[in-house]
Structure formats: structure tokens, C-alpha cells
Amino acid sequence: MSSVHLKQLRMAFPDGTVGLHGLSLDIADGEFLTFLGPSGSGKTTTLRMIAGLEHPSAGEIWFGTRRVDLLSPADRNVAMVFQNYALYPHMTVRRNLEYPLRKRGVPRGDRASRIAEVTALLKIDGLLDRRPRQLSGGQQQRVALGRAMVRPSEVFLLDEPLSNLDAELRAHMRAELIQLHRSLGRTMIYVTHDQMEAMTMSTRIAVLSQGRLQQLATPHEVYHAPANKFVATFVGSPAMNMLVGRLELAGDVLRFVSEHLTVALPDCRRAELHGAPAQVAAGIRPEDLRLTPGEGDGRVTVVERAGHEAVVWLTLGRQRLVARAAAGTPAEAGTAVAVSVDGGRLHLFAEEGGQRLIGACPA
Amino acid sequence: MRGRIGFALYNLLVWCLVVAVAFPLLWMIGTALKPNDETFAIPPTLIPAHPTLAQFHRLLTDTPFLTYFTNSVLVAAGTTILVIVIAVAGAYGLVRFRFPGRSLIAHMVLFTYMLPAVVLLLPLYLIISAIGLANSLFGLVIAYTTFALPFALWLLRSFIAGIPLALEQAAMVDGAGRLRAFVDVVLPQAVPGIISTAMFSFILSWNEYLYALVFINVDERKTLPPGVLTMLNQNQNVEWALLMAASVLMSVPVLLCFVFLQKHLTRGFGASSVKG
Structure with a gap:
């Protein structure tokens, strides 16, 4: 040995x-x-x-x-x-x-x-x-x-x-x-x-x-x-969602802004993001994506019910997303759904080169 | 009902073919067992009326048949061993080692196989006699090796290529050197291929006539094919019964080969294309 x-x-x-x-x-x-x-x-x-x-x-x-x-x-x-x-x-x-x-x-x-x-x-x-x-x-x-x-x-x-x-x-x-x-x-x-x-x-x-x-x-x-x-999307199944967007300072709040989704980032991450490029990619694990079926910009395309959970595929504008939901989720293919995510769960990567800028906030 | 008629017809056809193919062999055995006066009897008999082993007795006691037979065994066995040793090593080298000109060598080897034997007869004879091997059995062994080797190399090459590389590597990780891994793992896997190649080389040198006729002029070093013919041509009229007896005895080694190795042979020819 x-x-x-x-x-x-x-x-x-x-x-x-x-x-x-x-x-x-x-x-x-x-x-x-x-x-x-x-x-x-x-x-x-x-x-x-x-x-x-x-x-x-x-x-x-x-x-x-x-x-x-x-x-x-x-x-x-x-x-x-x-x-x-x-x-x-x-x-x-x-x-x-x-x-x-x-x-x-x-x-x-x-x-x-x-x-x-x-x-x-x-x-x-x-x-x-x-x-x-x-x-x-x-x-x-x-x-x-x-x-x-x-x-x-x-x-x-x-x-x-x-x-x-x-x-x-x-x-x-x-x-x-x-x-x-x-x-x-x-x-x-x-x-x-x-x-x-x-x-x-x-x-x-x-x-x-x-x-x-x-x-x-x-x-x-x-x-x-x-x-x-690469690691973010290679590890995890279904793979992590990846959205391209910008970092913006609105008043006192740092926000990630993409075409259809805007997420406010919690304070704990501001210091780490000092000097970060404006163009970023945000990674969201399927289990961190919260769905509110009934109304919203998202459209459900497929629901895979696996017994103990359901995997919901949806589109948000031209962006394809995948979410993990409870087994009994009312989401059905073809219905509208609202999408939100906790800013603390967002993984941010440099759009250029793909290096991680910050991970999730310490719990 | 139709199925049964079809089956009967099918069997009839197959038996016709078997008889057509086997007839000369049966005729050979029958004639060998006939006394001289029955050979040309009219109407001819397939099964001898008075079967006798007299022809075999004469063959073994009055003629140099046994000398020719021994020579043939020596040449065929020598060729087979030489071909196997070179072809196994060569095929392994061509499969496992990457070196410049690897596929060129493999194809050039096959190219020599495409030349008719007659074309090479004179050049080979000149070389063999230049190195002092004319009229020797070893000279014949070398000549036969030159034309058995290319095919043997190709047969074994495809065979060894079908043996997973991981087996050898496992043996090396387990503590064997390359040569040891080759002996422990590759050779046992290649046995059916080696047997097929050995049979091919043996039969090729056993039956060869032209080179044996040209290379050997001394009677006591002749092999069976030219030996038997000169033996029979010495008399004015060909002794067919004696010739047939000689033919029967010549077939025995080849037949034994097939009987004992048949299982491996089919495995050998088939297995090279099937990955294990």
C-alpha cells in the first residue's frame, strides 16, 4: 500500500x-x-x-x-x-x-x-x-x-x-x-x-x-x-441548467439578469463578486428551480414522473430548463408555469473561460 | 407428405455428391487390394473378387517406398515446425508492435504468395545450391517454408489479432514479463490457429512434387511424390495396383491429421473472424 x-x-x-x-x-x-x-x-x-x-x-x-x-x-x-x-x-x-x-x-x-x-x-x-x-x-x-x-x-x-x-x-x-x-x-x-x-x-x-x-x-x-x-454540467442528472446573462447593480441590490429571469443575489456574495466580468453564466441545479404551475412565462413541454419525484422539462422563451419537482406536481405538458430561484442557490461562472466566480452561499 | 418427398430428394442429391467425390478414393483402395491380373479385368470390379495385401507387401519389401516415406515425414514435419515457429513470432510482431512499414511488410509477404511456384523454381534452386543445400532434405524444407510461410503468417495474424490485448496486459500486471505473458496467455489462445496452420504446411509439403523433383537427384533422399513415380516408371508398363497401394499409404498421414484435428480445424478457420 x-x-x-x-x-x-x-x-x-x-x-x-x-x-x-x-x-x-x-x-x-x-x-x-x-x-x-x-x-x-x-x-x-x-x-x-x-x-x-x-x-x-x-x-x-x-x-x-x-x-x-x-x-x-x-x-x-x-x-x-x-x-x-x-x-x-x-x-x-x-x-x-x-x-x-x-x-x-x-x-x-x-x-x-x-x-x-x-x-x-x-x-x-x-x-x-x-x-x-x-x-x-x-x-x-x-x-x-x-x-x-x-x-x-x-x-x-x-x-x-x-x-x-x-x-x-x-x-x-x-x-x-x-x-x-x-x-x-x-x-x-x-x-x-x-x-x-x-x-x-x-x-x-x-x-x-x-x-x-x-x-x-x-x-x-x-x-x-x-x-x-464543464464540471457543473457534467456532474448531476438531469444536468445543471445554464443561463447566459449579466450582473447588474440596481440600487443596493446585485442582480443576475437574463432574458426571462432576474435573480437578486444575497449580500453574502457581493464581496466575492468584486471585479467579476459583467457577462456571466448562471447555473441552477434542477432541484433549486421552483415552479409555480398555473401562470407565468414558462411552458411545460414534458413531465417525467418517476414515482418518488417528477422531472419537469420546460421552455422559458428560447431557453430550455429542467426542474425536479415533487411526485404530485400539478404541472402538465402544455401548461404555463412560473419559474423562480433563490439567489443563494445560484452558481455563477465567467461566460469567458467558464471558471467559477462564486458558489452557493454558506447555509 | 411434401416435406418427406423433399427430404428424400435432398438426401438422394447429397448421397450422389458423396459418391461422386468418394468414388476415386474407393477405386484407389479397391485396386490396391486386387491381385495384378484383376486390375484390368473386364467387367471391372469395384470390390476385389480376391482381395490381397500382396501389393502392400511388395511395396514395403521390394521397393524403396519406406525410404521415400521417411524422407517425406522428415521434410513435412521439418517444414511445419519451422513455419509455425517463424509465423507465430512474425504474426505476433505484426499485430502487437507498431513500427514503420508494418502494413507494407504484411502486404509484401502476401504478394510473394501470389507468384506461381514455377516462377520461383529456378531462382530458389540457384540459391539453395549456392549455399550447398542441393540434394538435401533441409534444402527442400527451406524451399517449402518460403511458400507456406506467407499464408501461415496471414492466417495466424488474423487469429492473433482476435486475442484481446487486455489478456496479455492482465498477465503483465499480474507479474509476467512480455515473453512469459505470450507463452502463458497468447499461445494457448492461438492453439486452434496454430493447428490449422500446421495442417496447411504439412499437407502442402507432403504433396509437393515439382520442387522435390528438381531439387533432389539422389534416390535415397527423394520424397514420396517424385519417388513413387520414378519407382513405377522404371518398368515399361505402369504397375497400377502397386501405384494404388502407394497412394493409399500416402493418404494415411493426411487422413490421420484430419481425423484427429478436424475439431480444431473448423474452430481455427472460423474463430479468426469471431471475437471472443
Whole structure:
């Protein structure tokens, strides 16, 4: 087990495209860090560089006080779960689990006891003599986890391990992975494009886009204080509403003014906004948008009733908005609706560059 | 009712085809079992009236058939091993490593396969005799390798390309070096492809006539195809029964090959296009 330090990691591909522009971050010992981003953001490349399966064009990787970026994967002592599990098809489950132990020269007796321990923990002890193709997706997933857990390693790497499972099993495995991390106490680095996985499992999330680190923070911060427009709209479902407008001082009150919506900002934010550009983008989470059905400028287009809540899609002039409402909301498609928002819940971003100006007021 | 007639017709057609294809083989076996005087009997008999193993006895005791047979086995086995070793390594290299000229090499290799064997006969003979391998079995092995290798390389290339890269990488993360990962994970996955390639190389060198005829002039180093023919041409009239007995024995190794490896063969040819 150890901490992981990435120093100015850069990845340029032979065709000239740059996959990663100098990524630096420190992962604490025992942390569950998730790289979250859309495809092509560089998250998998980063993970594979940590594993030693790809070589950075520049930069360094350290495990604790040991520099590893020039070592082969075998010499780095990492464990990895691959997206398609990569179980050895010609070996039984037992041989699959044994393989990393044999390669490290673990004596026979110790191998058997390690395998017994891991299979009991993952509840796969009944599958030892089967071959991977005789297993269900969930079982294969467990064997892949087992193969990574069976020997002590400095870092535990997981590359979208849940993406091939159905929704129910995925939710189940999420909970199991959280438990597993707690009981193993190992440094885990997880790659996903699924924000739900990132939010629920991580101690910290590193949001990547186009090869650059957008934000490195706890799931709570990423959701409630997104660093820029990209993070704000990428994390959260339905996505955050984004309105373009201006900041105006009307008398003593600072206001955000857009075409159809004007929001007064509370006093607590005035100091932070000193010197802010006049052109801004305001982000509003769907749950912060208050709807008053019956009258107003807004027009409801679709209501998705999900049982415990309803998601209301509406238009305000040319602006499309989405709001989360109570399950019993009277809003119906085609009806008028008034839209308002508490100024304290507004996220403001610079229109140019998208950097966050202020987050929500401290409660 | 219509379904049953259709089924019967379908079966009849299939059996006609089977008989048409199998007839020469049956005729070969039948003739090999006939005594000399029955070979040209009128009306001809498909099943010998007086079956005898005399032709086989003569073949194995009075003729150099066994020497030719041994030579053929040596050449075919040697070619197969050489082709497999080079093709597996080459195909793996072409699939896994990015280097300039990679696809050019792959296509040039196929280009050599398109030349008719006759075109290469003289140049190859000159090269082989220049390095002192004329009249040697090893010279033949090298010549056969040159024309079995391109196809073998392509067959194995598509096969290895179908083996997920993640498997090897998993092995490397698990503590194996590249070579170890190749042996532990890639080779076992490639077995059906290797078997198909081996059969192809073996049969190709087993049946080859032209090169064997030109490259080898010493009787005790001849392989079966030219050997059997010279053996039979020494007499004024061709001894058909003896020739048929030789043909039967020549078919045995190929037949055994197919019987034991058939399962892998179909898997091999089919699997290269199906991703696991």
C-alpha cells in the first residue's frame, strides 16, 4: 500500500494528438480516488500509465518514495481490474486466481489459503473449477476482482469495472466495492464515465476533460461547488441548467439578469463578486428551480414522473430548463408555469473561460 | 407428405455428391487390394473378387517406398515446425508492435504468395545450391517454408489479432514479463490457429512434387511424390495396383491429421473472424 503521486504527466500520441496535458495530483494512502470524465478525457490513459501499460511522453509517477514510471508493469506491484475483466479463458477460476501468486513465487500452501480467503469474501468459492465462459457477467466480475485482490499490491486499479453489468447488478456491486475498500484499506484508483459511481464510492473525484484536470475534490464539493461550467454540467442528472446573462447593480441590490429571469443575489456574495466580468453564466441545479404551475412565462413541454419525484422539462422563451419537482406536481405538458430561484442557490461562472466566480452561499 | 418427398430428394442429391467425390478414393483402395491380373479385368470390379495385401507387401519389401516415406515425414514435419515457429513470432510482431512499414511488410509477404511456384523454381534452386543445400532434405524444407510461410503468417495474424490485448496486459500486471505473458496467455489462445496452420504446411509439403523433383537427384533422399513415380516408371508398363497401394499409404498421414484435428480445424478457420 502506498500513496501515488503524478507529476506533470503528459501523453502525446504518435499522430500528434495530446491525450493528457501535464497532469499533477497526489493520491493519499488508502484513498478511493475516481477519475471521472467523458470518453477521450484521458482518464483511462492515466490509469494505464499508472499500471505501466502505457508510457508517458513526459512526467513522473511515484508510489510513495519509489519512482515507478520507468518500471515494467510486473515490477510496479499494482493490481488491476480490466473493463472486460480479461480473465484467462483457458484457465479455471482457481488457476486464474492462482496466476498472480505463481508469478510472484508464492509457495503452494500460501496460495491455497489466500485463494480460500478471497473466494470466501467474494462468495465465489463454489466456482473454482469452472472456466470463465461458464460464468455469468456478475460472477466474472467477482473473479476479476478476486484476481486483483489475491496478492498484496501497492495500488488497486479499476478500469470501468461495472460498465458491462446490468443496472441492478451495478448498483449492488457499487455497494460491495465500497465495503471492499473499507475492509481492504488499499489505495484504489477507479476510472468511470458514470457520475453515479464516482459520487457514491469515492473519497475524492478527479474530473477530467480533454486531457486536463478540471477539478479535484470530494464528491460533495464537486456537486455543490463545481470549479467550472464543464464540471457543473457534467456532474448531476438531469444536468445543471445554464443561463447566459449579466450582473447588474440596481440600487443596493446585485442582480443576475437574463432574458426571462432576474435573480437578486444575497449580500453574502457581493464581496466575492468584486471585479467579476459583467457577462456571466448562471447555473441552477434542477432541484433549486421552483415552479409555480398555473401562470407565468414558462411552458411545460414534458413531465417525467418517476414515482418518488417528477422531472419537469420546460421552455422559458428560447431557453430550455429542467426542474425536479415533487411526485404530485400539478404541472402538465402544455401548461404555463412560473419559474423562480433563490439567489443563494445560484452558481455563477465567467461566460469567458467558464471558471467559477462564486458558489452557493454558506447555509 | 411434401416435406418427406423433399427430404428424400435432398438426401438422394447429397448421397450422389458423396459418391461422386468418394468414388476415386474407393477405386484407389479397391485396386490396391486386387491381385495384378484383376486390375484390368473386364467387367471391372469395384470390390476385389480376391482381395490381397500382396501389393502392400511388395511395396514395403521390394521397393524403396519406406525410404521415400521417411524422407517425406522428415521434410513435412521439418517444414511445419519451422513455419509455425517463424509465423507465430512474425504474426505476433505484426499485430502487437507498431513500427514503420508494418502494413507494407504484411502486404509484401502476401504478394510473394501470389507468384506461381514455377516462377520461383529456378531462382530458389540457384540459391539453395549456392549455399550447398542441393540434394538435401533441409534444402527442400527451406524451399517449402518460403511458400507456406506467407499464408501461415496471414492466417495466424488474423487469429492473433482476435486475442484481446487486455489478456496479455492482465498477465503483465499480474507479474509476467512480455515473453512469459505470450507463452502463458497468447499461445494457448492461438492453439486452434496454430493447428490449422500446421495442417496447411504439412499437407502442402507432403504433396509437393515439382520442387522435390528438381531439387533432389539422389534416390535415397527423394520424397514420396517424385519417388513413387520414378519407382513405377522404371518398368515399361505402369504397375497400377502397386501405384494404388502407394497412394493409399500416402493418404494415411493426411487422413490421420484430419481425423484427429478436424475439431480444431473448423474452430481455427472460423474463430479468426469471431471475437471472443
